[in-house]
Amino acid sequence: MTLDAISAFLDSSPTIRLLKADLGAYVVFFLRQSFKANHEDSAIAFSHDDLIHRLQCFQDELRDEDQQALVGSADRYLREWSDAGWLRRFLPADSSGAHYQLTRYSEDAIRFVDNALSRDSRLVGTESRLRLVIDTLVDLVRGASSDPDRRLKDLLAERQRIDDEIESVRGGGKVETYHPAQIRERFHTAVDLLKTLQGDFRAVEDRFEEIGRQVQRDALTDDRRRGQILATALDAEDLIKQQDEGVSFNAFVNFLFAPQAQAKLRETIAEVTRIDAICDQRSAVEHVRAMVPSLLAEADNVLRQTGRLSHTLRRLLDDQSVGHRKRTAEVLRDIRTMASRLKHQVESSDASPDIGMEIETTIGVASPFARPFWTPPQVFDVAVEMQVIDLATAQREARKLAGLQRLEWERMRDAIARETRRRPSIGLSELIKLRPLKVGIIEMVGWIQIAHEDGHRIDRDAEEEIHVTTQDAVTGKMTTLAVRVPVVTFHRTSEVANAPIRTKRPR
Incomplete structure (x- = not known):
């Protein structure tokens, strides 16, 4: 961190511009209420009409309170916020209208304001954070070591600790539990980490989008072959997967999409929400209760971003194919013209010259992106309801059906x-x-x-x-x-x- 870096960040960061804007408080409040506040109604992205409706309702509330703010057109504000980097405007493949979602800059601004305002009222967890740091460091040392003797020693020590606790419980010993303050402390630590995790997905999406833009720029500036464009894109995607963010995201997706891990996580969340010490923390409990569908939606959104990258590649390769087809058609037309001329020359003369033709071809390469991406099956979490059949009603309706006559x-x-x-x-x-x-x-x-x-x-x-x-x-x-x-x-x-x-x- 240097003075020049700090100065450049404060001058150019969209996050700082949002916090320093004249209407920054209204913008941060509206974006947080729409995308973050209500966990049952919040969404990763909203269509243009939905977000316009929400903004117009917010403007009506401001007018009812005699606040002279956001008095312009709602459509103009969404356009300005998109240009400023606070909203990301995109066109989904399955929709004909524009959609909006938060950018990483607006996520940072909302998280900064949220942390600053809740600093005085929320629990400052020191013991839980220290234990989290220590557990992470211990896990790091254990996972980074390839020494089998060291790993075996750690596993035997862990098994001995578990066996001792089992014997203590079986022998009627006291079961050690957390103090209510420790429970609330650990719970808020987990919620803070969850909020940070959900906001970090924007950075992963931006990275994939930057790859797509770079590939498109390379294809437009250079007259390269399809194989070269495809190789560049695949190399860029492999580079992302090999980087720390890509490795972590792939491990996250593999864990979250595993049915057993998902079921275990849902069971754990259900047990957490029933703990008496945190039953009064309604907002945080709702945030945790919506954790699994929210994380699945975030991961699916990032995977769709990868799909948009593939769509960009297919479009570029198709454009290249159109050029190849046009050139092929021109060559075939020239061949037909030349063959027609030679035919008339042969018919008008007694000689029969040998006619030959050399054709240069390139090997055809099929795009692996032509295959659709795997999508997880839809899961219906619906409680089974008993349906009682009213025999009298069924018989009456059956008699009506039997009494119908044919035209x-x-x-x-x-x-x-x-x-x-x-x-x-x-x-x-x-x-x-x-x-x-x-x-x-x-x-x-x-x-x-x-x-x-x-x-x-x-x-x-x-x-x-x-x-x-x-x-x-x-x-x-x-x-x-x-x-x-x-x-x-x-x-x-x-x-x-x-x-x-x-x-x-x-x-």
């Missing part, structure tokens, strides 16, 4: 043909008077469906009231209904005019 479409069309043969047109109400409904209200729907399918006139701007008598399928009681429907007129068609009249066969 005879051909006979209905024959009836329209007979009536329109006698006159140019007939209305639906008049047709029903001549041929009363037998099936019920559904038969009227059938007449309207035939009018729609066969191209008869349906005037939706006018209505008429038709009285229909129906019979209940269960009780057999007759009921008269007044139904308002569009004015339907059946017209004579050319097929009807030329078709023979069907008559019933004598029995």
Whole structure:
């Protein structure tokens, strides 16, 4: 840390610009409320419409409190905050609209303000942090050593300690537990680490995005072959995986996506939230309860960033393929032109010269990014509910279903043909008077469906009231209904005019 580095950071960091901005307090509050405050409603990313709606509601609250802040257009503020580096605007592959998520700079600003404001009220954990440091150092020494004798000695000592504790508990000895203050201290330490972990994902995403931009810049500035572009991208991705951040992230994903580890973590979280010493820490408990889905969403978001990198590569390689196809088409056109000329020369002369052709080709390389990435199966965490079947209701509905009658479409069309043969047109109400409904209200729907399918006139701007008598399928009681429907007129068609009249066969 040098004076020049500090000065450059304070002058150019988007985090500092956010904290020093005139409306910085409102921006930090709004971003924290939207993305961090409510763990059940918070999300990693919001669509443009959702975030606009949230910002407009926040502006309405400010106006109700007579605060002259954020009085401009909500869309303009989102655009300005994106340009300032406080929001990341992107277009997901499965959506046609822009989405927003926090950047690492806004994450740092929110975390700084949160830590500063809660410093006086929150528990300052010294003992738990010291134990965490010591346990980490011990684990570091044990994991860094490749000496089998040293590892065996540590394992035997750990087993002896566990055996002694088991014998003590079996012998009726006192079970040592943490003091409530120690429980709260360790719990807040874990919550602080969790918040830091969730904010650090933005840096991993930015690294993957920088790789995609660099590959795109290299492809646009240099006229290179597809293999060279692909090799550069694969080398960059391998470099990321070999760096400390990449190694840690891959280990994190492998652990979190393991079903057994996930189930054990959920079980541990459920037990933690039932501890009496921390039951009054509602906000922190909710944060821990939402830990697994939140971390899974964060990891999935980073993996989607990798997918966007692959999409960029496929697009660049496709652009290269378009250029190759155009050049191939031009060469083939020149070959056809030359072959046509040689054909005429051979036909006009007695000689038959030998005609040959040399073709230079390059080996075809299939992109490994053409395969879709693996996505974890969707897990439904839904409690099983008992469904009680009401037999009386089921029987009543079954009788209604059994009482339904089938519409005879051909006979209905024959009836329209007979009536329109006698006159140019007939209305639906008049047709029903001549041929009363037998099936019920559904038969009227059938007449309207035939009018729609066969191209008869349906005037939706006018209505008429038709009285229909129906019979209940269960009780057999007759009921008269007044139904308002569009004015339907059946017209004579050319097929009807030329078709023979069907008559019933004598029995």
